[in-house]
Amino acid sequence: MSATILVWALVVAQTFLAIAMGCAAFRLLIGPRAQDRILGLDTLYVNAMLLLLTFGIRTGSTLYFEIALVIALLGFVATVALAKFLMRGEVIE
Amino acid sequence: MTRWLPYPLVSLALLVLWLLLNQSLGPGQFILGAALAVGGALALTALEPPNLRLRRPGAILELSFLVIADIVRSNVAVARIILGPRRPDETSGFMSIPLEMRAPYGLAALAIIITSTPGTLWVGFDSARGILTIHVLDLIDEASWIATIKQRYERRLMEIFE
Amino acid sequence: MTDGTDLPAWAAILTALFVVAGAGLTLIGSLGLLRLGSFYQRLHAPTLGTTLGTGGILIGSMIFFSALGTRPVLHEILIAVFVTVTTPVTFILLVRATRQRGTDLPPPSPPEKNTKDLAH
Structure with missing residues (x-):
């Protein structure tokens, strides 16, 4: 019984996160300005990380945790580099 | 103490990070984590961060x-x-x-x-x-x-x- | 779903609650990214996902794996700490880049003097 509840909760959560990723991707596509796109990309990264964590709960494997950590690191570096690029026109000065 | 552990809080945080990442409290991981903690804090001295004083x-x-x-x-x-x-x-x-x-x-x-x-x-x-x-x-x-x-x-x- | 059967009922229900709440808040935050009118308003929306959204799913994951493995699993704290510390940095950089490019909103009262403020 409780296992069914958990399975359904995970399905609902993953649907939520997938829609959330869709919203972020939409903002990434429509802009209107470059900073909106960067914000959309950052949100997309966070949502993808959370989706991976729910996959980890679903399969019972801690391997997904490490992928989520790497995604979080990459998302941070990518967003900072893009914001720096907006600010200065180049990333490495 | 101050020579090998210039930033004890940073070292402690690095050790805890290592042990959490490896999910173990075994002596081998403890030694590796301690090496990372000491090395990381020594590397940080090159940046000369301002002193941290925590009270209360x-x-x-x-x-x-x-x-x-x-x-x-x-x-x-x-x-x-x-x-x-x-x-x-x-x-x-x-x-x-x-x-x-x-x-x-x-x-x-x-x-x-x-x-x-x-x-x-x-x-x-x-x-x-x-x-x-x-x-x-x-x-x-x-x-x-x-x-x-x-x-x-x-x-x-x-x-x-x- | 491989191991759900040997999980105690309280852990399954708690995990379900935390995960659904976290995912729901993340969804609301991302909806706000679409609904809110100006860029600065939209900046507030994703913080729902990076605070309680991440927190809920991480707590759910901690409960699940701790109950499954019968020992505390705490490495989710690392993600929480990392996300909490890095979100301000990305947002501050993004705000500063936006203000440097000129915005659709008038700049705040102490103007461009504070561009190298947050260096420390």
Whole structure:
């Protein structure tokens, strides 16, 4: 019984996160300005990380945790580099 | 002690990070983590970070609970704004707050608190004049926001960091 | 779903609650990214996902793996700490880049003097 509840909760959560990723991707596509796109990309990264964590709960494997950590690191570096690029026109000065 | 462990807090944090990542308390991982902790802190000396003095650990705990409660409350408030009817742009805006705090770590902690509370966003801090600029999503009562940040956060952070 | 059967009922229900709450808040935050009118308003929306959204799913994951493995699993704290510390940095940089490019909103009262403020 409780296992069914958990399975359904995970399905609902993953649907939520997938829609959330869709919203972020939409903002990434429509802009209107470059900073909106960067914000959309950052949100997309966070949502993808959370989706991976729910996959980890679903399969019972801690391997997904490490992928989520790497995604979080990459998302941070990518967003900072893009914001720096907006600010200065180049990333490495 | 000071030669091999110039920043004991950083070393401790690195050791805990290593042990958490490896999910073990075995002696081998402990030695590897200790090596990372000492090496990482020694590498940090090249950057010459300002000295960190922490006072009143009880106040840190109190502030953490306060911030978590505020995060929950403002999450609900912002969720309500998002799901509510479309609002005019005038309800959100920038505001300036004069701060007395100058401790760099205190200001960093305040930046984390303000940004991670949905509804408020750290924009910039003018260190010459001591004026903090934030952006507030629900800017109806400016005075109450100033009171919140100064009374709730700044006072406690100054107790901890100064 | 491989191991759900040997999980105690309280852990399954708690995990379900935390995960659904976290995912729901993340969804609301991302909806706000679409619904809110100006860029600065939209900046507030994703913080729902990076605070309680991440927190809820991480707590759910901690409960699940701790109950499954019968020992505390705490390494989710690392993600929480990392996300909490890095979100202000990305947002501050993004705000500063936006203000440097000129915005659709008038700049705040202490103007461009504080561009190298947050260096420490």
